[in-house]
Amino acid sequence: MGEYMILVVLEHDGQRLRKGALEAISRARQLSALGAIAGVVIGENTQAVAQEAAQYLSTVYAAEVGPYTPEKWAEAAYAAAQKSGARVVVASGGRQSRTWTARLAYKMKAGLLEDTLETSTDGQHIIGVRYSFLNRVTEKQKAALPVVFTAKPNTTPLAEPAGSSGVVEALEVGRPPTVEVLERLSEQKKGVSLTEATVVVTGGRGLGSPEAFAGVEELASTLGAAVGATRAVVDAGWRPYSEQVGQTGKTVQPNLYIALAVSGAVQHQAGMNKSKYIVAVNKDAEAPIFKIADYGIVGDVHQVLPALIDAAKKLKD
Template identity: 70%
Template sequence: ISVKPNTTPLAEPAGAGAVEPLAVELGELEKKVEVLEKIAETGGKVSLTEAEVVVTGGRGMGSAEAFKMIEEFADLLGGAVGATRAVIDAGWRPYAEQVGQTGKTVQPGVYFALAVSGAVQHQAGMNKSKVVVAVNKDPDAPIFKETDYGVVGDVHQVLPAMIEEVKKLKGA
């Protein structure tokens, strides 16, 4: 069985268990597989799937350069950066940040969807978030059906104001 992370809530332990060693012989399979390199993700950033706050940017951000605001906002909130498939396909962000059906599934306490239209495939990756805040200039964007708080407006005007307010609250 395989389960995509963060798609179901953790179950309570049913009782005590025991760990028993199991000897496994792979035989011919060992000869067919060779590990060339192991690369660990580093950088001290918050893991997207474990973050309590996720700040996701969509195609409406307009450019890879505009994601610096997303990064700043996520850093101020101690959160992780996410992106939509359109952003990944455009090469603005790495695949590891993709939220959605073909990306990561997240369940943060707060999910910010900034310039995200909210296609069904994207919603599949974030719809278990506890609180969803969206900013989009289209009042009919599907993301607003999933939000607890929504702002109809230009993200390039709203996000800088949000960043400044968080800085004021933090005394920065």
């Protein structure tokens, strides 16, 4: 049994920590009154990422379990929790974490708080605040220790290095239930990650054709932004599902969200309405997107978009 009270499961891309991992470390530090913090890096070839993580945490476990499956991640996180003695496990929110955190909570006989905006403790419980009702309201939940919780992306400041290097320890992980991976497809995505972007440019069905997304991509590239899409665009096959923003897609919270020919149905708003600034372009003055936009342009997107690209290039110059 270890001496740690909090364990952070560190998300990474195989080479470096992801932004969500640094947010999760920040959340753990906010609860440091409960006790010390350890981390775990799970996957294959974890040593380099674990060494990076040791800049932030005094102890980091490296669990070599091979390619991702929910069962292996849950088993590795459980092994790390057992070795460290942690009663609180923190992870970054997202589609992948949803597939293994419930399994971990079951193993630990712990409460599960998902996609929290902020967390606190009274010493015996973890209190989490999260969005509900399509992000229109917030609700407060309380769970007695032990607790597994995830931090909603882009809601927490990134952790700074601790100032001294920690220790990396290899972690032995038991064999999880047998799962055979028949095929693994990895989409080759260029540009900025949608969930980590500080600027997002999203195109809607009102663009009229998949070819019109060339302008969306150009504006995004000029601004150093990620490209997003509405469900209608994805359903039409114009853009991949990985770019979908909304209730059934990804939730983003950038500093700037530019919605081009996006009507702004409530399901789409659920994925982006907490953006710091929202700029909307739509020919329909009654489009719902204008109700939440900070700046709106009523006009033909095919005329407005080239002007936005030109303005962006001038700013860049």
